[in-house]
Amino acid sequence: MSGGMILVVFALILWAAGWALNARLAHGPVSQTRAAQIAVPVIFGLTLIAMWELIVRGLAVPGVILPAPSAIAATFVAQAGTLWEDFVQTFVKGALSGFVIGCLAAFAFAILADRTEFLRRGILPVGNFMAALPIVGTAPILVMWFGFDWHSKAAVVVVMVFFPMLVNTVAGLADTSAMQRDLMRTYGAGYFQTLVKLRLPAAMPFIFNGLKISTTLALIGAIVAEFFGSPIRGVGFRISTSVGQLALDMVWAEIVVAALAGTLFYGAVAALEKRVTFWHPSHRH
Amino acid sequence: MSNTAPLAAQGAGVGRSGRVALWARGFSRGLAPVLTVVAAILALWYLACIPMNAPQSVLTASRADIAVDPESPSDRRGMSGTALALRNPGVALSYAYVQDRPKLPAPHQVSVELWNSTAVLAPTSPRSLIYHAWVTLSATALGFAIGTGLGILLAVGIVHSRVMDMSVMPWAIISQTIPIIAIAPMIIVVLYSVGIQGLIPKAVISAYLSFFPVIVGMVKGLRSPDSMQLDLLRTYGAKKSEMFWKLRLPSSMPYLFASLKIGFAASLVGAIVGELPTGASAGLGARLLAGSYYGQTIQIWSALFAAAILAALSVGLIGALERVLLRRMGMQQ
Structure with missing residues (x-):
């Protein structure tokens, strides 16, 4: 048996071992503990990465098709400066600023629209319809309007996150029962008191749902908009040029950056949600 | 909506035209707000076309020897579309919806293009x-x-x-x-x-x-x-x-x-x-x-x-x- 095949067989053995370990953890007495719930997916992920490395080496897959994880890690370390520059351009300047502007605008608009029943009835279906449309398609138009730099990327993000956020906030503000509102009225609470003390807290699960959807949309919008023109930095720009140069290790390093940014962003919003909506059934243990 | 009129609903007891009253109620609760929002979006869109397309409108007008407010192109360069539209309202309005490559096409221009490239052209054409x-x-x-x-x-x-x-x-x-x-x-x-x-x-x-x-x-x-x-x-x-x-x-x-x-x-x-x-x-x-x-x-x-x-x-x-x-x-x- 050649050396390559031994590595592939070893990868399969590793897979079986990882799966067996996970099966023991999942069915054993420790399965309900927090540690096991984290350990099982981590073991699964590590097994996959190890298999990837072994199979790429064992079958001698060329780097232009699939680079090994070690090669990606090496590029990640060696190109850290470039990656950081791209991260700042795409995530901090494009996605984050667009996310903040878009979510705040949708929130303010929802509060205004919520004051009349008529507007609310009109905005919900239209907003739901718009949220289902392929809004990324506006990227070429917005790049034309706002230029190649991060402003156009932020604009695409604003348009993309606006409708999911609007629909969720409007639906959330309507999510109080007549009994609860009557109680506020018997307390003599005015519109603003009812809004701040009852309806906004009640809307928080919906608002955070919108925010969580928007985190992924924001990154997608910022990256896709770079395909339509960008200055010579940014995750989307680097991906499309590196693909052209067949430098796939660089592409994967950028994907790692995007994945880390996306996961941390989502995680941050989810952690905030846990603190704000601690009273909601889905967060009680 | 169900075909039978709910007895206890608003409008259910209006004369003998229960069905019409129900329809009217359904319209005012369902369709009318949606149509209003859509109409508002369309109106805003048409309005936005004027300042968005104003620089191009003014340029076209000045080439056609129509008097425009800042006469020299270099004065106009730094101005925003809104400012140009305010100083040349007639020109900005009359050229806003007829350009070939507008910055923001009007809804009817998009609909005409949609109609032309779906219904008029054969489906096998590469432009369809x-x-x-x-x-x-x-x-x-x-x-x-x-x-x-x-x-x-x-x-x-x-x-x-x-x-x-x-x-x-x-x-x-x-x-x-x-x-x-x-x-x-x-x-x-x-x-x-x-x-x-x-x-x-x-x-x-x-x-x-x-x-x-x-x-x-x-x-x-x-x-x-x-x-x-x-x-x-x-x-x-x-x-x-x-x-x-x-x-x-x-x-x-x-x-x-x-x-x-x-x-x-x-x-x-x-x-x-x-x-x-x-x-x-x-x-x-x-x-x-x-x-x-x-x-x-x-x-x-x-x-x-x-x-x-x-x-x-x-x-x-x-x-x-x-x-x-x-x-x-x-x-x-």
């Missing part, structure tokens, strides 16, 4: 939007089928295997926080280098985007039967497979359809984005890209609306299928 929509739709449908199949299979595995639930589910969630679009160019290049091109790479991206809503919805749906129902089947001596086919699968249908609608919209986005980095010559994404290269704004907007109409029609079709199927299964009256 029906042709491009078909190219995108076929990739979307293939990817959607792959993604849905994979999502259902994984969901069945997750519901029946605790190991899979604990190890795969977190990764499925994490995979969605990654902007998958970032991988699109690479998928296309890698598949090309192993000899696969055309429909499949786009379908792969579509499949990746659509599998997640399906997996989440199906896991929820397959777990939706409560313990009472499961216990009942157990007392009947049902096997695991019978429990799946007779209880879990039927009760997951409403969840499946809700996910299918989201999944289809996602896979359409996937197919469109999949056409961007390759410089594909056909498809709605290619149409967007070509329009942005040549500054053909009307073409971009009509491709965008074609994509929107395609999404709306497909999601409507899935909704109709859902109603028929659920009614035949006796889950909805």
Whole structure:
């Protein structure tokens, strides 16, 4: 048996071992503990990465098709400066600023629209319809309007996150029962008191749902908009040029950056949600 | 809405025209607010065209020897569209909706282009939007089928295997926080280098985007039967497979359809984005890209609306299928 095949067989053995370990953890007495719930997916992920490395080496897959994880890690370390520059351009300047502007605008608009029943009835279906449309398609138009730099990327993000956020906030503000509102009225609470003390807290699960959807949309919008023109930095720009140069290790390093940014962003919003909506059934243990 | 008039509803007792009153009530509760919002959006759009297109309008007018306010072009360069429109209201208004490459085309210009490129041109013409929509739709449908199949299979595995639930589910969630679009160019290049091109790479991206809503919805749906129902089947001596086919699968249908609608919209986005980095010559994404290269704004907007109409029609079709199927299964009256 050649050396390559031994590595592939070893990868399969590793897979079986990882799966067996996970099966023991999942069915054993420790399965309900927090540690096991984290350990099982981590073991699964590590097994996959190890298999990837072994199979790429064992079958001698060329780097232009699939680079090994070690090669990606090496590029990640060696190109850290470039990656950081791209991260700042795409995530901090494009996605984050667009996310903040878009979510705040949708929130303010929802509060205004919520004051009349008529507007609310009109905005919900239209907003739901718009949220289902392929809004990324506006990227070429917005790049034309706002230029190649991060402003156009932020604009695409604003348009993309606006409708999911609007629909969720409007639906959330309507999510109080007549009994609860009557109680506020018997307390003599005015519109603003009812809004701040009852309806906004009640809307928080919906608002955070919108925010969580928007985190992924924001990154997608910022990256896709770079395909339509960008200055010579940014995750989307680097991906499309590196693909052209067949430098796939660089592409994967950028994907790692995007994945880390996306996961941390989502995680941050989810952690905030846990603190704000601690009273909601889905967060009680 | 039901055909019989609810006795205790507002307007139900208006004279003998219960049906008309009900219709009027339904209109004022349902359709009228939506139409108002749509009309407001259209009005804002028409209004926005004037300042957006003002620089071009003023330039065209000055070339046609019509007096415009800052006479020299160098004075006009630094001015915003709004300022130009305010100082030359007549010119800005009369040229706003007739330009060939407006910065913001008016709704009627987009509709005319849509009509011309769908109804007037033959569907086989490379300029016909029906042709491009078909190219995108076929990739979307293939990817959607792959993604849905994979999502259902994984969901069945997750519901029946605790190991899979604990190890795969977190990764499925994490995979969605990654902007998958970032991988699109690479998928296309890698598949090309192993000899696969055309429909499949786009379908792969579509499949990746659509599998997640399906997996989440199906896991929820397959777990939706409560313990009472499961216990009942157990007392009947049902096997695991019978429990799946007779209880879990039927009760997951409403969840499946809700996910299918989201999944289809996602896979359409996937197919469109999949056409961007390759410089594909056909498809709605290619149409967007070509329009942005040549500054053909009307073409971009009509491709965008074609994509929107395609999404709306497909999601409507899935909704109709859902109603028929659920009614035949006796889950909805």
